């Protein structure tokens with residue numbers, strides 16, 4: 001059943017129509033992972049038009065040269081709701097301010113402003129840049145996403161933050177994620 005779902009999305013998105021993706025092992029790994037993540041979110045293989053479109057535009061944007069790791073982060077953030085985790089990214093969960101520094105809290109299921117950081121001793125201590133990007137990723141339509149330049153430290157931080165959110169709040173990752181993790185380890189040794 002699960003394999004059928006994935007093959008449906010694969011056929012629909014038609015990887016072969018994206019020569020740059022199949023030519024590059026790294027972008028191929030990200031594209032495969034995005035499709036596997038969508039498949040994991042909808043295990044019955046039911047075609048979900050919104051995610052069909054998402055998969056198609058993610059692959060198209062990767063092919064156009066938009067950063068595959070960032071597109072992957074966007075897919076991870078936007079798919080959280082499908083896994084029953086819908087973090088509150090709009091403002092502080094408690095007081096709804098947006099003008100103070102914000103941080104992520106699992107306990108509160110979203111953002112806390114500096115005035116409310118004391119409520120969660122296990123808040124993520126995420127950088128302002130990473131929080132800004134996660135909030136952007138939650139709402140940005142892929143078709144409207146321009147070329148994104150994210151500094152290597154912030155890219156690594158986004159990877160760590162999203163791994164923590166998925167490990168703690170979703171509790172599962174597709175097998176295709178392992179290759180992404182391995183690439184991250186290789187890059188650290190370069």
Ligand SMILES: [Zn+2]
Pocket residue numbers: 092093094095096097112113114115116
């Ligand atoms: Zn607050």
